[in-house]
Amino acid sequence: MSTVRLTNASYVVLGLIEVFQPATAYDLKRVAGQSVVNFWSLPHTQLYSETSRLAEAGLLNEEREESGRRRRSYTLSEEGQAELDRWRAEPVKSLFEVHDPATLKLFFGADPATLAADQIALHEEKLREYEETRANLAEGTPRGIALALEMGIGLERHFLDFWRAATEQQRT
Amino acid sequence: MSTVRLTNASYVVLGLIEVFQPATAYDLKRVAGQSVVNFWSLPHTQLYSETSRLAEAGLLNEEREESGRRRRSYTLSEEGQAELDRWRAEPVKSLFEVHDPATLKLFFGADPATLAADQIALHEEKLREYEETRANLAEGTPRGIALALEMGIGLERHFLDFWRAATEQQRT
DNA sequence: GTCGAATGGTTCGTTCCGAACGATTCGAAA
DNA sequence: TTTCGAATCGTTCGGAACGAACCATTCGAC
Numbered sequence: 001m002s003t004v005r006l007t008n009a010s011y012v013v014l015g016l017i018e019v020f021q022p023a024t025a026y027d028l029k030r031v032a033g034q035s036v037v038n039f040w041s042l043p044h045t046q047l048y049s050e051t052s053r054l055a056e057a058g059l060l061n062e063e064r065e066e067s068g069r070r071r072r073s074y075t076l077s078e079e080g081q082a083e084l085d086r087w088r089a090e091p092v093k094s095l096f097e098v099h100d101p102a103t104l105k106l107f108f109g110a111d112p113a114t115l116a117a118d119q120i121a122l123h124e125e126k127l128r129e130y131e132e133t134r135a136n137l138a139e140g141t142p143r144g145i146a147l148a149l150e151m152g153i154g155l156e157r158h159f160l161d162f163w164r165a166a167t168e169q170q171r172t
Numbered sequence: 173m174s175t176v177r178l179t180n181a182s183y184v185v186l187g188l189i190e191v192f193q194p195a196t197a198y199d200l201k202r203v204a205g206q207s208v209v210n211f212w213s214l215p216h217t218q219l220y221s222e223t224s225r226l227a228e229a230g231l232l233n234e235e236r237e238e239s240g241r242r243r244r245s246y247t248l249s250e251e252g253q254a255e256l257d258r259w260r261a262e263p264v265k266s267l268f269e270v271h272d273p274a275t276l277k278l279f280f281g282a283d284p285a286t287l288a289a290d291q292i293a294l295h296e297e298k299l300r301e302y303e304e305t306r307a308n309l310a311e312g313t314p315r316g317i318a319l320a321l322e323m324g325i326g327l328e329r330h331f332l333d334f335w336r337a338a339t340e341q342q343r344t
Numbered sequence: 345g346t347c348g349a350a351t352g353g354t355t356c357g358t359t360c361c362g363a364a365c366g367a368t369t370c371g372a373a374a
Numbered sequence: 375t376t377t378c379g380a381a382t383c384g385t386t387c388g389g390a391a392c393g394a395a396c397c398a399t400t401c402g403a404c
Contacts, residue, residue, distance in 0.1 A: 007359070008273055015280035026383055040276045041269035043361050048385065050359095071383080088282045095294050096272035096331070097213035100323075101180055102264045104212045107320040108187035110260045122267050148279040151334055158330045159268070162323055179390070198352055215392050220354065222390095243352080 004057040006083065012036055013050045014076065014084045017060065021075040025051050034133060035145070038152045039096075059083055106166075116163040123163070127156040176229045178255065184208055185222045186248065186256045189232065193247040197223050206305060207317070210324045211268075231255055278338075288335040295335070299328040 004010075016028050016036065023031075028051070029044040051074055055062040059080035063073045076084070102119050106112060130153045137146065176182075188200050188208065195203075200223070201216040223246055227234040231252035235245045248256070274291050278284060302325045309318065 005358080008271070008276060009360080011280070012276070018280075024383085025385095029383095036276070036279060039270050039272045039279070041271065045362070045385075046360065084280075088277060088280060091290055092274045092277055092287060093290060093294070094273055095291075095298060096270055096274070098211050098268055098270055098327075099180070099213065100211045100268035101266055102268070103320050103323050104180060104184070104208070105260060105264055106316045106323075107208060107211070108183070108190075108256075108260060109314060109316050112315070112319065115264060118263055118265060119267075122265075126267060142281060143284070144278045144281050147284060147338055148275050151275050151278075154330055154334055155270075155327075158326055162326055166319055177389080181391080196352085197354095201352095217354075217393070218391065225390095 004053055006087075008040060009042055009046055009050050010054060010059075011084065011087050012040055012042065013047065013054060014059065014080055014087075017074055017076050018081070018084060022063070022073045024071045024073050026071075034129075035148070038130075039148060054080065102163075112166040116167045119163045120160060120167075123156050123159045127153065127160065130156060176225055178259075180212060181214055181218055181222055182226060182231075183256065183259050184212055184214065185219065185226060186231065186252055186259075189246055189248050190253070190256060194235070194245045196243045196245050198243075206301075207320070210302075211320060226252065274335075284338040288339040291335045292332060292339075295328050295331045299325065299332065302328060 012032065013028065016031060017023055020027060020031060025044075025048045028047045032042075032047065033044075051060060051072070052062070054060045055072075055074065059077055060074045061077050063075075064070060102115050106115055130149060134149055134153070137149070184204065185200065188203060189195055192199060192203060197220045200219045204214075204219065205216075223232060223244070224234075226232045227244075227246065231249055232246045233249050235247075236243070274287050278287055302321060306321055306325070309321070
């Protein structure tokens, strides 16, 4: 219950737990993998370290199975809920950051057409995934979740347009 | 001259040095700040650690001023050049990753309109920057650099559209 | 010539990342 | 009803990435 610095990764965990509690790190991993990592990427191992960090800080309650897998299961504590609510109401004054290995290589002189072929295939696949998710969205899905999905779909379309254009211009 | 693991950050440094050599970490910081960090974000301190890491590995030559600031100035070594060329020719099999605090908060239930106001202002500012950069682009600018800039501009437009739409839908 | 601001440069503690691995559970074939 | 491979579940660990904080040099204005 020492004070820890809360990062965006912390709020990923708190936010997911709020909805899916009680949940194990593995539960979070599965659900994060098709939602939140699309605009806040993190490795699954961080869900393990972050949950125990937050439990130690008193923002999560931890309960551990006595036998078998000895899973640790988490729920939001009152402090955790309060912290999450506080964060949610607070404004955001910074922009996104991107790590795009393909554009990086393009920038440093790699052949656009070669890059484009691979990137187009990958982005198409991703777009298909998103659209499937959207098709399966339940009735009462919160607005924020639906909006975030639209964000991702729009992003994929943008990248697809970009790489397609990059191939075409090749003839100049 | 031990072997180090080369990361994308390493190629950011190698790629920039190739063009601007001889260059100090500070030189890289300035030039990176308005180009490469837009699609491969990194803190400026990493340019210091990465340059010395690469010098130690023999991919950069380091020369240090004897007096005053005692700046370390770097040039590409033959091995560095070879490594960069190898990397440039190698295909990219992965997609971008994003960290967007605003979409994250949106996803977890923050008010879209409130977020949108701030985000629109920030993205407009960024877009203005990009367009200024484009306006000042020299004649013989390599194609990759121009393309990467278009990528960034398109990205900003996408985010602007998204947040504007998010505000409008508010009335539903 | 001095003083504040801008520039230049680095250190350090923490978080993030991901390869690698080990342990349970499940299902199908023997 | 064992057994073996695949899927699931969970964690460790070393190194890269991050960013706050700080100090030093140089510049410009008064």
